[in-house]
Amino acid sequence: MNPFMFHTPSRIYFGEETSLTAPDLMREIGGSKVLIITDDVLVKTGLMAPIIDAFKNDGNFEVTVFSDVPPDSDVKCVGSATAVGRGQGCDCILSIGGGSVLDTAKAVAICLTFGGNLEEYQGLNNLSTKLLPHIAIPTTSGTGSEVSMVAMIKDSAERKKLLFGSRFIAPDTAILDPKLLVTLPPKLTAATGLDAVTHAIEAFTSLSTVSVFTDVLCIEALKLLFKWLPIATKSGDDLDARANTLVASTMAGIAFTNTGVGVVHALAHATGGEFGTHHGMTNSVFLPHGMSFNMDAAGDRYAEIARQLKFTENSNNEIAAKTLIDKVEELASSINLPRRLRDMGVPALDGQGVEDLANIASTDPAIMFNPKEATIEDIIGIYERAY
Amino acid sequence: MPAFKNTDELNAVMELLWGTIKDDPGMSSKLIASKLVVRFVYREPEGRLTVDCSDGKTMLVSTGDTSNKPIIEMFMKADVAHEFWLGKVNVPVAILSGKIVSKGPTPKALALLPVIKPAFPMYLDIYETAKKKIASCAE
Structure with missing residues (x-):
């Protein structure tokens, strides 16, 4: 430990x-x-x-x-x-x-x-x-x-x-x-909810700083978010859905403030700073790509989440981890969040533009908590796949 | 046992270390390009080391009190600095737990961590050399 x-x-x-x-x-x-x-x-x-x-x-x-x-x-x-x-x-x-x-x-x-x-x-x-x-x-x-x-x-x-x-x-x-929260519009409910999902997943895989305390918070937060976020988005006046997503968000907040986050947040901060995109929405676009990038370092942890959330019983970590990434993608799509940066109005960047943005992301404090080192080339790769 | 007996020993080690970094263009060019002035404030024993790259042309390393105003200050026990250069400090944990305290635009300093990594394997030799030198001067 x-x-x-x-x-x-x-x-x-x-x-x-x-x-x-x-x-x-x-x-x-x-x-x-x-x-x-x-x-x-x-x-x-x-x-x-x-x-x-x-x-x-x-x-x-x-x-x-x-x-x-x-x-x-x-x-x-x-x-x-x-x-x-x-x-x-x-x-x-x-x-x-x-x-x-x-x-x-x-x-x-x-x-x-x-x-x-x-x-x-x-x-x-x-x-x-x-x-x-x-x-x-x-x-x-x-x-x-x-x-x-x-x-x-x-x-x-x-x-x-x-x-x-x-x-x-x-x-x-x-x-x-x-x-x-009952009057929070569906789009903001969805985007901020995916921010919380990102907090929980990145906190759970901040391998140098995680603890059993943060693990428990992340898993329970994710269980609540996967269950209740679609309901809160669809039926804003459902107080159970609002209550569960609110508590889950705070649990994920306690977790990430103790562990740090990772490359998804680093990229979301850089992209948001440059183009003014909504933070939660930007996280939701980068999350599956950041997870795929971290697969070799954090795949076991993604698999653990997938099994804890009963998405799979498969004992193969790679398959279970990929199931989680698919579930994240499904969740984001089901609540109508954009799935590509271009869908959020981010303009196409030339090579230098992407490199500049990757340089900003590489100096974001979030990146030091990522489960594996992300080079400028790695960050460019994630950005381009998300675009 | 503490890594440094006194401030003189700490200064000698850090001056030799940063002198080596300064003489390595691979490391110094990126530090100079940052135009940062970083001050390390150590305790147990007390010491101060300032790395001044503010003019974007040279890298000035000085110990003790200096008049140049730091952009970033990093505070830590001298033992934490020693462990850091040995590559034994988990920086994220040290920052979260307050073992390393920073003042100023910290992300700029954190961005330079990969730049100084090549000095890690050199540190033990530098540490022992500087300590021997101080010991022989004292005799």
Whole structure:
């Protein structure tokens, strides 16, 4: 067995309408001037109103709402939210939204806690103390950001992503309220769900960092996702489907934040950075190709997943592993996710363009957790097969 | 037993190691092209080593306090550095567990790991040579 470190700093509360208990939970972890970070869509749909009202009616909180987080947040947005929070003297954060909102809130928590410029805090494990109290409420089932110890923020001006990784970044509390997801459109449900599938599969095959703890989380998350994601996509108001995919996403999040991910994420980050493609959707396109590439190093692990999920009883690892790849492809197709990069509007690149993109992917931190080394040529090969 | 008795020994080993890397065009050209300034901050014993490729033409290696501002800083025990150069450190695990702490745009530094790999098999000789040299100076 590998030596490993397993850590999960966030308390997790699950249940219908648990989001309305956020004021009680915030009181437990401290803070009275709450900065609520969310996006405009959630405010407009009325999803936010009951939660904001819960804080206002509680009588113990001053509430400031920042709802200008774009789909792919950046340094500028973090700066604006920080300025608002600082101006109001906010001492705790509630984030409600998808991965972009939650990552923005993590970065704002860093800035409000330590002051100064966000860029100063880039790095891994370099934060020295706990951040402001932070409760995260995800409204998608995919990113795992509500429990992850990392945040990635785009620097649009410099065309780069800033990486922050520390156990102090993980929110203190994650509230999983499936009712908040019933209005999530099918396409986003499918794409974010495949992001969670990718987390679980890549975490399970991050061979240098896996542990029995992460194995259990990955397998159970995959069982739930393969069963419930098609239902959640087809019938958004099915609360069982929403609940199971939400919990599975958080489980996969705990797993990957302890293991890292791999070449699929590295390519998705590079492609998304270049062409603005949706992260989960891009992962779903690259996943079968990344798995095929990793077959010789991780085939046994794919086979184990296939047998645990009862996709096959075949004892031949290669056949069982290929069954899993077929099942991933089937799942993605069944929920109408694009299967090629070209179907997502990614333009055809010339040789130099592909090489440049492969170079970006090769420097993505995710790649160091891949079960085998991926050269530039390997990455180009995966990209071209996915195109 | 710690790999380095004191800061002088640590500095001697790291200066010889990085001098060897600098003299190897296969490694140094890629490091210089990165234009990075990386500072390694060691503890037990304490030490600092800065590799400055900021002008994109030369690679300056210095120990102790320097005025050049690092783009990336890597913090670790000197023993972890020793194990790293021996090829015995699982870098992903070391990063996840906090044995190696980084400050700054870490992906840029991680991207250079394959570049310095050819120094791994040279390290043990360098380590022993530098230690002998320090010991003979002390006598």
